[in-house]
Amino acid sequence: MPSSFDFAPLFPAGLPAPSARWTGLAKYSFVGGNNDSEQVPLDGLIEAANQALQREGRSLATYGLAHGPQGYLPLREFLVTKLKRDAGISCSVDDLMIVSGSLQALDLVNNTLLARGDTVIVEQETYQGSLQRLTRLGINTIGIPLDDDGMRMDVLASTLADLKSRGIRPKYIYTIPTVQNPTGSIMPESRRAELLRLSADYGVPIFEDDCYADLVWSGQRPPAIYAMSQNGGVIHIGSFSKSIAPALRVGFIVAPWDVMSRMLALKTDAGSGALEQMVLATYCRPHFASHVPALTMALRAKLDTLMEALNEQFGTAAEFEEPKGGIFLWVKLPDQVDTLKLYQAALAAGVSINPGPEWSTNKGHSGSRLRLCFASPSHQQIREGVAVLADVCRKEFGVPTRSGNMEKARA
Amino acid sequence: MPSSFDFAPLFPAGLPAPSARWTGLAKYSFVGGNNDSEQVPLDGLIEAANQALQREGRSLATYGLAHGPQGYLPLREFLVTKLKRDAGISCSVDDLMIVSGSLQALDLVNNTLLARGDTVIVEQETYQGSLQRLTRLGINTIGIPLDDDGMRMDVLASTLADLKSRGIRPKYIYTIPTVQNPTGSIMPESRRAELLRLSADYGVPIFEDDCYADLVWSGQRPPAIYAMSQNGGVIHIGSFSKSIAPALRVGFIVAPWDVMSRMLALKTDAGSGALEQMVLATYCRPHFASHVPALTMALRAKLDTLMEALNEQFGTAAEFEEPKGGIFLWVKLPDQVDTLKLYQAALAAGVSINPGPEWSTNKGHSGSRLRLCFASPSHQQIREGVAVLADVCRKEFGVPTRSGNMEKARA
Numbered sequence: 001m002p003s004s005f006d007f008a009p010l011f012p013a014g015l016p017a018p019s020a021r022w023t024g025l026a027k028y029s030f031v032g033g034n035n036d037s038e039q040v041p042l043d044g045l046i047e048a049a050n051q052a053l054q055r056e057g058r059s060l061a062t063y064g065l066a067h068g069p070q071g072y073l074p075l076r077e078f079l080v081t082k083l084k085r086d087a088g089i090s091c092s093v094d095d096l097m098i099v100s101g102s103l104q105a106l107d108l109v110n111n112t113l114l115a116r117g118d119t120v121i122v123e124q125e126t127y128q129g130s131l132q133r134l135t136r137l138g139i140n141t142i143g144i145p146l147d148d149d150g151m152r153m154d155v156l157a158s159t160l161a162d163l164k165s166r167g168i169r170p171k172y173i174y175t176i177p178t179v180q181n182p183t184g185s186i187m188p189e190s191r192r193a194e195l196l197r198l199s200a201d202y203g204v205p206i207f208e209d210d211c212y213a214d215l216v217w218s219g220q221r222p223p224a225i226y227a228m229s230q231n232g233g234v235i236h237i238g239s240f241s242k243s244i245a246p247a248l249r250v251g252f253i254v255a256p257w258d259v260m261s262r263m264l265a266l267k268t269d270a271g272s273g274a275l276e277q278m279v280l281a282t283y284c285r286p287h288f289a290s291h292v293p294a295l296t297m298a299l300r301a302k303l304d305t306l307m308e309a310l311n312e313q314f315g316t317a318a319e320f321e322e323p324k325g326g327i328f329l330w331v332k333l334p335d336q337v338d339t340l341k342l343y344q345a346a347l348a349a350g351v352s353i354n355p356g357p358e359w360s361t362n363k364g365h366s367g368s369r370l371r372l373c374f375a376s377p378s379h380q381q382i383r384e385g386v387a388v389l390a391d392v393c394r395k396e397f398g399v400p401t402r403s404g405n406m407e408k409a410r411a
Numbered sequence: 412m413p414s415s416f417d418f419a420p421l422f423p424a425g426l427p428a429p430s431a432r433w434t435g436l437a438k439y440s441f442v443g444g445n446n447d448s449e450q451v452p453l454d455g456l457i458e459a460a461n462q463a464l465q466r467e468g469r470s471l472a473t474y475g476l477a478h479g480p481q482g483y484l485p486l487r488e489f490l491v492t493k494l495k496r497d498a499g500i501s502c503s504v505d506d507l508m509i510v511s512g513s514l515q516a517l518d519l520v521n522n523t524l525l526a527r528g529d530t531v532i533v534e535q536e537t538y539q540g541s542l543q544r545l546t547r548l549g550i551n552t553i554g555i556p557l558d559d560d561g562m563r564m565d566v567l568a569s570t571l572a573d574l575k576s577r578g579i580r581p582k583y584i585y586t587i588p589t590v591q592n593p594t595g596s597i598m599p600e601s602r603r604a605e606l607l608r609l610s611a612d613y614g615v616p617i618f619e620d621d622c623y624a625d626l627v628w629s630g631q632r633p634p635a636i637y638a639m640s641q642n643g644g645v646i647h648i649g650s651f652s653k654s655i656a657p658a659l660r661v662g663f664i665v666a667p668w669d670v671m672s673r674m675l676a677l678k679t680d681a682g683s684g685a686l687e688q689m690v691l692a693t694y695c696r697p698h699f700a701s702h703v704p705a706l707t708m709a710l711r712a713k714l715d716t717l718m719e720a721l722n723e724q725f726g727t728a729a730e731f732e733e734p735k736g737g738i739f740l741w742v743k744l745p746d747q748v749d750t751l752k753l754y755q756a757a758l759a760a761g762v763s764i765n766p767g768p769e770w771s772t773n774k775g776h777s778g779s780r781l782r783l784c785f786a787s788p789s790h791q792q793i794r795e796g797v798a799v800l801a802d803v804c805r806k807e808f809g810v811p812t813r814s815g816n817m818e819k820a821r822a
Contacts, residue, residue, distance in 0.1 A: 003643030012526035018672035022479030060656035068433030115423035232414030245471035247685035261429035272659035273684035
């Protein structure tokens with residue numbers, strides 16, 4: 001069909017730029033929250049799909065399986081148990097809403113609390129998708145620097161005081177406290193308590209994004225900020241994307257009813273995918289607790305491969321703190337490296353990376369930093385991809401100075 | 412946890428009212444696009460789930476199964492074949508986007524084309540969810556009256572001329588031409604051609620919602636308006652909710668790339684549920700063409716039960732045109748019946764209905780009308796529910812005047 005109709009005059013102001021056509025994943029893909037395909041619990045999911053469909057597949061004829069807008073009840077029941085066991089959260093199925101991935105959670109929380117011109121506080125380095133959403137909504141986003149224990153409370157305190165003196169009440173403090181994205185830190189319990197004090201003092205709720213919290217190497221994590229709250233001023237979100245499989249698009253929100261009832265009014269999608277909720281609930285109840293340690297062990301091994309490859313290829317030119325869990329490594333390259341340019345050159349060579357400025361409110365601080373996701377590529381792809389990346393970086397920026405793979409691999 | 416934190420001061424202006432807590436479906440539920448649970452092709456879906464997961468379940472580790480933001484390729488391939496065969500649409504997989512139910516399609520089209528204060532044209536009686544969305548977006552919604560062949564072209568022509576004379580270019584003409592919701596009409600091919608002429612003359616695109624188009628009693632439908640378009644000024648959406656199962660949340664959009672690329676930029680959910688797309692593609696390719704006639708036969712039988720029950724219980728007080736397909740009947744009661752009040756009283760008696768004013772831009776015309784969905788309740792529930800509804804209506808409004816079930820059932 002020849003498309004001669006001109007839609008352009010009909011587009012409203014402020015629409016984002018059109019998407020380019022999909023051209024597939026890079027040969028060496030270190031981006032996106034993709035997981036290790038070998039760790040998808042395939043037999044368990046197949047068994048769960050069979051069981052769930054046999055047991056109650058006919059209920060697919062009814063929107064939301066007739067379990068209401070908060071989602072499939074057995075999945076909420078599993079989450080009540082899991083959140084208590086892992087994160088110390090005491091909640092009921094009524095405090096939980098199943099959503100289409102934690103991205104829908106971000107949208108629902110934002111749409112419930114934010115209006116153009118509002119101010120929110122985030123971690124200086126944080127999830128790109130959250131920053132993009134805030135930009136699109138016209139929000140003033142203030143980034144608080146991080147240290148090895150996460151968001152710095154001294155800077156947060158002075159920022160809140162400063163904002164208050166200017167009559168500005170931020171709408172929330174957004175944090176990824178348990179395996180911070182992209183830095184991989186875990187906020188200790190004492191700092192969580194300090195954050196809660198500041199939240200209460202200034203009347204600013206905490207938006208706790210725990211989507212990576214299952215993937216902690218030690219298997220031990222502090223209680224969720226939501227669990228520690230005395231006043232209920234915390235919205236907590238999580239996901240099955242990192243623990244089971246991202247393509248499923250199942251996440252959840254735990255929130256007080258005041259906020260939950262507002263988010264429900266905005267969730268006009270007639271429910272999130274029911275088959276996926278049924279399969280997850282059926283699989284997770286017996287298997288989640290044993291699946292996660294096996295997954296994290298595999299991820300930890302890939303992280304080791306990545307760190308080895310970086311040491312081998314970049315030598316001292318690549319600096320990083322070992323993350324305490326998760327699927328990504330936050331890397332500092334020498335100051336002369338512009339990772340936005342490196343991103344373009346690397347992509348042309350078949351390697352995709354996340355340039356630091358896209359994951360930070362501080363373009364100066366992040367200009368020579370990058371995020372590398374290690375869950376999806378194989379060990380061999382990690383080694384090969386880092387070698388290609390080092391070659392590209394050397395050609396573009398002169399670092400690393402020597403060809404690590406030649407010297408070390410033959411040593 | 413005691414929730415003493417007060418979120419209320421943080422809510423922006425214009426937020427919809429909070430949702431009430433879910434209290435379950437009514438005993439006799441004649442609302443919602445729920446389907447006949449007996450017709451869920453359970454064995455086929457189980458087999459498809461097994462096949463799909465065995466074949467490519469490991470790809471769930473990658474967002475969107477690495478098929479890109481437009482959705483699982485085999486499902487788009489099935490749709491290319493199906494849309495050609497059933498609706499005469501010639502398109503490629505690049506013209507298709509899989510979405511989380513046609514509700515997400517509505518949101519994406521609206522967000523791509525509409526700004527507060529814009530004008531759109533709809534059918535006077537139309538889908539409540541579409542009307543609610545337009546209201547929330549602050550859109551001027553103009554309803555065009557319907558006759559037995561759908562939207563009246565004489566009124567549309569004069570409306571477009573009038574708007575043009577006032578310098579207003581509507582953003583789209585929204586139509587449900589193939590099993591209109593709620594009236595059940597099918598727009599004939601000649602009228603579709605007329606609609607396309609008006610669309611081209613005034614430069615107003617057509618937004619064609621074909622979500623019920625699979626459920627036509629005769630098995631024959633006119634070509635889609637999208638298929639008939641000469642200039643590409645049509646956006647076409649559809650769904651698997653009505654043909655397979657609504658809880659799956661899988662719909663699709665066919666649109667020119669100018670619009671598609673804009674919608675893709677707004678679809679920031681990292682893809683719709685992949686398991687459901689895999690299962691649907693695997694099931695539908697061999698089974699869709701034989702499943703649908705069996706489903707429509709069962710639905711047609713339920714419609715007969717509903718029409719019989721209405722005749723028996725309401726006599727001449729209930730007027731309706733027999734729909735040409737679908738899952739709902741649009742009923743006119745005597746003028747003194749206020750179906751918004753009837754809705755409340757019936758709900759208290761365990762019967763849920765859709766009051767006419769919620770499905771119409773003309774509250775006067777629709778005040779004594781209601782929509783009854785017949786796919787989900789059993790034949791017995793249809794008979795019992797209509798009897799209860801007649802009792803409630805008689806008590807509240809004095810019609811129907813005689814107790815049909817007493818007189819007729821014993822005749």
